[in-house]
Amino acid sequence: MKIGLKSLCLLLGLALLLVWQLEGLASERRWGASIALVLYAGVLAAALRRARPDGADTDACPDYRVAYATETGTARQLAQEICKRLRKAGFTAAPVALNQLSTVPVPERALLLVVSTTGNGDAPKTGIGWDDGEVSMRYAGCPFALLALGDRNYPRFCAFGLDVALHLQAAGAKPLFAPVQVSQADPRMLDVWFRQLLPKAD
Incomplete structure (x- = not known):
């Protein structure tokens, strides 16, 4: 069962309430149980953050x-750097693995x-199985x-990336x-990317 941070906080609150409603339990035991529950919830929250895709x-x-x-x-x-530059320009931006696109909403302005x-x-590895035939249609x-x-030393230079673009364009993106x-x-080509991208974000 998947659990989010909000659900974890709710469960923690309910557990603490139950602890303090138990009759016949000494005050020091209630405090000890409460502290143990809070610490355990902290461990779970950290694990949830690590497990979540970007x-x-x-x-x-x-x-x-x-x-x-x-x-x-x-x-x-590079995706994180792009997000950083867009945020500096006043936009909201969030990274995600390509094969996790089905788990996130379509952005307001553009998919990069x-x-x-x-x-x-x-x-x-984070691109395998990215489109089941429905993901690209969402865009x-x-x-x-x-x-x-x-x-460029390989004969099919950038073939997978270009194939992703073709899939999206065929779907109407x-x-x-x-x-x-x-x-x-190559930093020169990365500079070409940023020079084209940032004016489009104005």
Whole structure:
């Protein structure tokens, strides 16, 4: 059973209420039980935060959702940097793993994608199974932009990222600008991405 932080707080409150309503229990035992319950709830809350996918806050609908597909962590770091720059510009932005898009709301302004390609055009681990045929359809009419990461030494350079963009466009999503392809995290091409993105966010 999945439990959220709000539910955990409610359960903690009920447990504390029951402890203090028990008859025949010494005051020091009630305090001891209360402290133990609070500490246990803290451990559970920390575990919940670690287990939650990035951006998997179903109550939030940010201006920008930044979906990343990564094998080594580079795309995730770039997604976090994009979120940071957008927030500095006055927008709300939240990252999410690409294969977790089904768990979050469609953003208000645009979906931004930071997608790595591994091997010979393969999906990285957080991109496997990202679209079951319904996920991309949720983004029909939604603006999007792709930052594709790869290595030009491979024949299918950025193939997975470009395939993700094609899926979204075929479903009716609208590209903000042409995909930016980056080989080995070339800072010059990353600068091209940011120069195109930030004016679109004005």
